[in-house]
Amino acid sequence: MMCNSSYYFVKSENNPTKDPLILWLNGGPGCSGLSALLFEIGPLQLKIAKYNGSLPALELNPNSWTKVANIVFLDSPVGTGFSYSTTSQGSYSTTTTSAQQSCSFIRKWLADHPEFLSNPLYVGGDSFSGLTVPIVTQHISDGIEFGIKPLLNLKGYLLGNALTDGYLEMNSKIPFAYGMGILSNELFESAKKNCGGDYVNVDPSNVQCTNDLDAITLDILGLNYEHILEPLCVFATPKPKEINFSSIIRSPPHTPGFECRNYGYMLSYYWANDDGVRNALKVRKEPRQEWMRCSNDLNYLSDVRSSTSYHVYLSSKRRYRSLMYSGDHDMRIPFLSTQAWIRSLNYSISNEWRKWRVDAHTIGGYTRTYTNNMTFTTIKGGGHTAPEYRPKECFTMVKRWLSYEPL
Amino acid sequence: MMCNSSYYFVKSENNPTKDPLILWLNGGPGCSGLSALLFEIGPLQLKIAKYNGSLPALELNPNSWTKVANIVFLDSPVGTGFSYSTTSQGSYSTTTTSAQQSCSFIRKWLADHPEFLSNPLYVGGDSFSGLTVPIVTQHISDGIEFGIKPLLNLKGYLLGNALTDGYLEMNSKIPFAYGMGILSNELFESAKKNCGGDYVNVDPSNVQCTNDLDAITLDILGLNYEHILEPLCVFATPKPKEINFSSIIRSPPHTPGFECRNYGYMLSYYWANDDGVRNALKVRKEPRQEWMRCSNDLNYLSDVRSSTSYHVYLSSKRRYRSLMYSGDHDMRIPFLSTQAWIRSLNYSISNEWRKWRVDAHTIGGYTRTYTNNMTFTTIKGGGHTAPEYRPKECFTMVKRWLSYEPL
Numbered sequence: 143m144m145c146n147s148s149y150y151f152v153k154s155e156n157n158p159t160k161d162p163l164i165l166w167l168n169g170g171p172g173c174s175g176l177s178a179l180l181f182e183i184g185p186l187q188l189k190i191a192k193y194n195g196s197l198p199a200l201e202l203n204p205n206s207w208t209k210v211a212n213i214v215f216l217d218s219p220v221g222t223g224f225s226y227s228t229t230s231q232g233s234y235s236t237t238t239t240s241a242q243q244s245c246s247f248i249r250k251w252l253a254d255h256p257e258f259l260s261n262p263l264y265v266g267g268d269s270f271s272g273l274t275v276p277i278v279t280q281h282i283s284d285g286i287e288f289g290i291k292p293l294l295n296l297k298g299y300l301l302g303n304a305l306t307d308g309y310l311e312m313n314s315k316i317p318f319a320y321g322m323g324i325l326s327n328e329l330f331e332s333a334k335k336n337c338g339g340d341y342v343n344v345d346p347s348n349v350q351c352t353n354d355l356d357a358i359t360l361d362i363l364g365l366n367y368e369h370i371l372e373p374l375c376v377f378a379t380p381k382p383k384e385i386n387f388s389s390i391i392r393s394p395p396h397t398p399g400f401e402c403r404n405y406g407y408m409l410s411y412y413w414a415n416d417d418g419v420r421n422a423l424k425v426r427k428e429p430r431q432e433w434m435r436c437s438n439d440l441n442y443l444s445d446v447r448s449s450t451s452y453h454v455y456l457s458s459k460r461r462y463r464s465l466m467y468s469g470d471h472d473m474r475i476p477f478l479s480t481q482a483w484i485r486s487l488n489y490s491i492s493n494e495w496r497k498w499r500v501d502a503h504t505i506g507g508y509t510r511t512y513t514n515n516m517t518f519t520t521i522k523g524g525g526h527t528a529p530e531y532r533p534k535e536c537f538t539m540v541k542r543w544l545s546y547e548p549l
Numbered sequence: 550m551m552c553n554s555s556y557y558f559v560k561s562e563n564n565p566t567k568d569p570l571i572l573w574l575n576g577g578p579g580c581s582g583l584s585a586l587l588f589e590i591g592p593l594q595l596k597i598a599k600y601n602g603s604l605p606a607l608e609l610n611p612n613s614w615t616k617v618a619n620i621v622f623l624d625s626p627v628g629t630g631f632s633y634s635t636t637s638q639g640s641y642s643t644t645t646t647s648a649q650q651s652c653s654f655i656r657k658w659l660a661d662h663p664e665f666l667s668n669p670l671y672v673g674g675d676s677f678s679g680l681t682v683p684i685v686t687q688h689i690s691d692g693i694e695f696g697i698k699p700l701l702n703l704k705g706y707l708l709g710n711a712l713t714d715g716y717l718e719m720n721s722k723i724p725f726a727y728g729m730g731i732l733s734n735e736l737f738e739s740a741k742k743n744c745g746g747d748y749v750n751v752d753p754s755n756v757q758c759t760n761d762l763d764a765i766t767l768d769i770l771g772l773n774y775e776h777i778l779e780p781l782c783v784f785a786t787p788k789p790k791e792i793n794f795s796s797i798i799r800s801p802p803h804t805p806g807f808e809c810r811n812y813g814y815m816l817s818y819y820w821a822n823d824d825g826v827r828n829a830l831k832v833r834k835e836p837r838q839e840w841m842r843c844s845n846d847l848n849y850l851s852d853v854r855s856s857t858s859y860h861v862y863l864s865s866k867r868r869y870r871s872l873m874y875s876g877d878h879d880m881r882i883p884f885l886s887t888q889a890w891i892r893s894l895n896y897s898i899s900n901e902w903r904k905w906r907v908d909a910h911t912i913g914g915y916t917r918t919y920t921n922n923m924t925f926t927t928i929k930g931g932g933h934t935a936p937e938y939r940p941k942e943c944f945t946m947v948k949r950w951l952s953y954e955p956l
Contacts, residue, residue, distance in 0.1 A: 320728065321730075323877035323884050323927050323929070325902075326917065327889075328902075360903070360904075361904060361915065365912060371929060373910035374910055402910070470729075470730035481734055485734065495732075495736060496767070496768070497771060499771075503780035504781075505771055505772060507730075510733065523778040
């Protein structure tokens, strides 16, 4: 292989020999597996404290998914995190090729770690991984069908606020924003009528619709799309190329405050680029690749428009277990669009929409299950990467789902 | 007068001789003015710490509205907080009579404190006060028309998540819940169709509609209506009569955790019933009336169905300034219903729906102004008593509005 995949493997704190093994693919594309490890579902997280130039401290995550599962966090596609290629051809990838590489990676990893071959295997991820995870899962499934050795013990896949059908996702932002109180009733009704409910494929000569969409754009501009109730902070990182336009116009860029989640993202840069940390993570020394939480200069082509056909294959034809969760305050991939693509596939419902509880006081969200072993659930109050915003709810969810308990 | 109104007056920390004077009426009916003072807009709040039997401590509220206004917090109607009557006739009240009493109170208070007669006067409140505040304001306005001395310097009124038109408010809960991700798309569409969009006046023989409403009731049961993202905690107070059904079935009732806002409510009971505090507040000693944050055994009749006609009179005919704010995560009086009654009055819009900012990172909510000097605004992420959930946003809002600045 011309590319070298880096990954972070964390054993289950419960029973690593029996607990499921999850191959976790981060979104972006270009976000490192360390981002999921440190901010979402891993056992360690950065301690939020003023950065003073020394190594940022870590603390335990009480809601780590590694309390119930072994997890391999993969830096994928190539160029992400510490993954690299030494050839220019190897550094180029597409959704299709990176899915193939991730599948090869887990086969190879399991061949090297045969003690995990009998553990139930799941593929998981969120955001942009909505396009890759189902393809990787299908490749694994195909490998099993073809009898490729070692035989993988694939049980299913799980996805959070997953990019699936770009049209539905774009089109659901306006009804989502209306439901969340961001648009006025009058403007929403007007846009619905003038644009005929299609806010994506708009005829430019339809002035009434384009005017409404312009007004809507103004209303949603400045919101934090990842969680509409959180502040939108300047993405201040030490990497000048990562400073986006909105930070450039406020010069010099400010360090985000502790109320900003990207304060932690900034700390992760210092942490992961510390030589001691890199040595401990066994990162190669030469050539030194700077770690970025999310890289936006990958040599990458997104060549898959929709992953719905993979869901149909995996869920309806092969009946693999699947969990689709949606942080319900995310405007990047609103829960409405995940509901919509599932509805479009006409799966039969086995257990109707109902609330599920985290504890006596707290509703975790709403869930519905289908006869093809798919579970859809919302995470009440969750954002784009739901475990980052509602760790207890998401841990409860994954723990129950992995152990075949109803949410 | 047969009834004795208690109140809490806090001078402005800015310029008490010039700053506006707000007469604040709490909701309920039956919630003490101290509740607004300690949990919403007053200068002091209870320090949340484990109750050990001693007097709960207070701390400063950095977002107190008294930084820009003088506020009289009134215990109204009679029986609320420390207000009392020594006769059985005096202890009976209605929305109409209590509004009359509140108007008499502020006239008398200003006659006794003539140094505040020239300050701009506003009447404010939230929740159930949506029925009384406009009536009190109209009585004051009528008094000015009739030349009743002393002449009050009434400038307007302000209301948060205000009960206004019970039908609209009941009927908006279902679209609100759908927009917030609580109901499935299918159930909402079905109910809309089967119930014809009217979820209040339902024909009991319409089985499809009543079935849908039953399913909806199940989905919303267990939510915290005051803020749909917060936990719903047992209302544990030391008063057995305040323990509601859901706490009775879990016996003994638990003390709420710090994550529950009613932990603070519990502390307020111990604080306000402490003899030292009562002496400092100049509460009469005999007969000793136990203070409750919200009393639910008032001898009270709600005799006003809707306050929209008062709004029409005050805003459109008299053109008093008015501010209607809605915490947008409240399901008791959803922002949709406040929008709906304002829309039903066909006021002309002077400044279209737009976001307003608290600071560079934070959108406070969305606002719209009308030519009759009414401002509607949402408080993004706010609950039923919005300043309790989003203090900085609400302080910014009231500061700007009182000083005639646009939100």
